[in-house]
Amino acid sequence: MxxxxxxxxxxxxxxxxxxxxxxxxxxxxxxxxxxxxxxxxxxxxxxxxxxxxxxxxxxxxxxxxxxxxxxxxxxxxxxxxxxxxxxxxxxxxxxxxxxxxxxxxxxxxxxxxxxxxxxxxxxxxxxxxxxxxxxxxxxxxxxxxxxxxxxxxxxxxxxxxxxxxxxxxxxxxxxxxxxxxxxxxxxxxxxxxxxxxxxxxxxxxxxxxxxxxxxGGLPRGEARSLATPTMRADLPALEYVRHAGSQTDLQLAWATVAETHPDWPALLFAQRVLDDGSCSRLRHRVVDQLGLAYHAGAEFEIYQGISVLAIETQTRHSMVIRTLDALLEVAQAMGTDPIDDAEFERVRSRIAFELTSVRDAPGTAAYWFGLQDLHDGSDTPEERASRLARVTQDEVRAAWARHILMGKVQLTVVGDLAPLDRAALRRRLHRLRAPAREGAIAARARAATAG
Known part of the structure; x- marks a missing residue:
């Protein structure tokens, strides 16, 4: 704290x-x-x-x-x-x-x-x-x-x-x-x-x-507002663009809850478990253990009214399927596998240090409070630290399982893949769609029963 x-x-x-x-x-x-x-x-x-x-x-x-x-x-x-x-x-x-x-x-x-x-x-x-x-x-x-x-x-x-x-x-x-x-x-x-x-x-x-x-002499004007973004309806989805560079870029992306949502602190915690330092999960698995990439990371992008979680890396064209499987393995484990106490406390202390150190950076302080005012928010670094201090391991897993669904992922691949690897990509997408279909059928059944 x-x-x-x-x-x-x-x-x-x-x-x-x-x-x-x-x-x-x-x-x-x-x-x-x-x-x-x-x-x-x-x-x-x-x-x-x-x-x-x-x-x-x-x-x-x-x-x-x-x-x-x-x-x-x-x-x-x-x-x-x-x-x-x-x-x-x-x-x-x-x-x-x-x-x-x-x-x-x-x-x-x-x-x-x-x-x-x-x-x-x-x-x-x-x-x-x-x-x-x-x-x-x-x-x-x-x-x-x-x-x-x-x-x-x-x-x-x-x-x-x-x-x-x-x-x-x-x-x-x-x-x-x-x-x-x-x-x-x-x-x-x-x-x-x-x-x-x-x-x-x-x-x-x-x-x-x-x-x-x-x-103060600038015209008052009219306040501009943002429309609710329109999200793709047929997720999970694959976007493949052929590009003959030296590596293939991979990204898994999910649209998720806004910064004001009660589950947002737990999701932020999950992102930091995935990518916060050299011993975080993505780097440990994809880089240190498997040697599939030089870097693998996760970004939590915050917009007004919505957030986007993106897991991304670059690898040789021939290693794309192995790398994708490793990324999916790590992502799926966030919603099922326990986070041990040492890992959890390491992430918590790093977040607290980062928030505390904002006091030593006038640019970061101006950005934090200015952006809160622009978005009509009121969160201070101290309040965020307090919210994050109350997050538990079980809440992180539960929030991930609720919001970061493998059946709602946007998979984007930019590279030069062999025909067999392109077919393997489509098979991966098909496997991700199966749970999404089952979930939709179950939801319709529950709605019919309730009716």
């Missing part, structure tokens, strides 16, 4: 007149500060005809503003007072952030305000070329997407929204112009769709005043 002698700081919050939520996390024991702006915009907000527009706009905003009318001038201003401005577009939101000394926090906020208040939307055509280069590592020589995670998301969540590629489709991006960027900016870059978080050794009230001074 978190050391109570050094209590977690309490964020100081203020909602500006334009709806922007501002917060400051005082960390007086540190020497650097972090400024982070969340914007509720990303690929999940895009219709098919808007694919990649959020990511393009993020790039275009660096092309200058009224006060700093070029990329060079804007970046020079940021780098004179901070580590430089970084930005990232995700599915649920976009971020702009910089680390700096405490005395430079107002200056960074001033520059962010200038950038968001009067962007020039210049050089859109040049930035489209930059994005085309950025997206090349996800494509093969013929322009097909061969990124395993992109393909898995699209297969699991068909259509626009959560399954859409963050960077978008190149043919769609080629059509965008300044007017498209301006329209998307005016829709999403407004006070009601923003959270600004600052963490570090700063005065909270003065920092909130600075946020208000430099970002």
């Amino acid at each position: 978190i050391d109570r002698d050094h209590a977690w700081p309490v964020p100081v919050r203020r909602t500006l007149d334009n709806g922007l939520r501002a917060l400051c996390v005082p960390l007086p024991h540190l020497h650097t500060a972090h400024v982070l702006l969340f914007v509720r915009v990303g690929s999940r907000f895009e219709a098919s005809e808007e694919s990649g527009l959020s990511h393009l706009l993020e790039h275009v905003l660096f092309r200058g503003c009224a006060a700093y009318p070029s990329t060079f001038e804007l970046n020079t201003a940021f780098e004179a007072c901070s580590s430089g401005l970084d930005a990232a577009t995700s599915r649920d939101f976009t971020t702009f952030d910089a680390s700096c000394t405490p005395k430079n926090v107002p200056r960074v906020l001033e520059l962010l305000g200038a950038m968001m208040s009067a962007p020039t939307f210049a050089d859109v055509e040049v930035e489209k070329q930059v994005i085309e280069e950025e997206l090349q590592d996800e494509l093969d020589s013929s322009g097909r997407d061969v990124d395993c995670d992109n393909l898995a998301k699209l297969a699991l969540f068909p259509g626009p929204g959560l399954g859409a590629k963050i960077g978008g489709r190149l043919r769609r991006i080629e059509r965008y112009d300044e007017d498209d960027c301006r329209r998307w900016f005016e829709r999403h870059y407004t006070g009601l769709n923003m959270v600004c978080a600052v963490a570090g050794p700063v005065d909270a009230e003065a920092t909130l005043d600075a946020i208000g001074a430099f970002l």
Whole structure:
């Protein structure tokens, strides 16, 4: 558990007149500060005809503003007072952030305000070329997407929204112009769709005043909401894309409960049992014992209203079936085999350490509390540590058995498999479907009996 002698700081919050939520996390024991702006915009907000527009706009905003009318001038201003401005577009939101000394926090906020208040939307055509280069590592020589995670998301969540590629489709991006960027900016870059978080050794009230001074003049706008994602109905399913690289990428993915669900802490615990350090289950079995891959891991991706658990690795084409069997073996065992006390306590202590160490990282603290505000949450690191401290081995197994069903998996394979191995993949899928069919028949029978 978190050391109570050094209590977690309490964020100081203020909602500006334009709806922007501002917060400051005082960390007086540190020497650097972090400024982070969340914007509720990303690929999940895009219709098919808007694919990649959020990511393009993020790039275009660096092309200058009224006060700093070029990329060079804007970046020079940021780098004179901070580590430089970084930005990232995700599915649920976009971020702009910089680390700096405490005395430079107002200056960074001033520059962010200038950038968001009067962007020039210049050089859109040049930035489209930059994005085309950025997206090349996800494509093969013929322009097909061969990124395993992109393909898995699209297969699991068909259509626009959560399954859409963050960077978008190149043919769609080629059509965008300044007017498209301006329209998307005016829709999403407004006070009601923003959270600004600052963490570090700063005065909270003065920092909130600075946020208000430099970002409080943005238009209020209309709050944007996310639609419930549409999930594939015919799971388990296989997506195989032939790609003649040196290895095959494998991913097993499940859509599962949101962060607010009572079972979510137990599922997070399960993911950490699978992949948290060199002695975790996936690495121990797939790498250390069988030597089938250099790395095997599990990611628990958190989105608003839903989570995705993904188990993934890369291996030689000829080892795909053996590797898949090993991944399935480890995954199935999570719902049946006991977790011994030493393994369980090791994971628990590592989680507690990770949560405690957030107090020493202003960027992580700003991200944690800012994202909670963006998603209308209230979970603090201390509260999460307390919830995780109450999780038991039996609850982990039970949550896994309830939510991570082998008959609900999306299997995605990108590689160059021999015909016999492709047939073996289909046989594996058929075996996974059998329990799913039996479960559906039993459910219908129970419903009929109840009726």
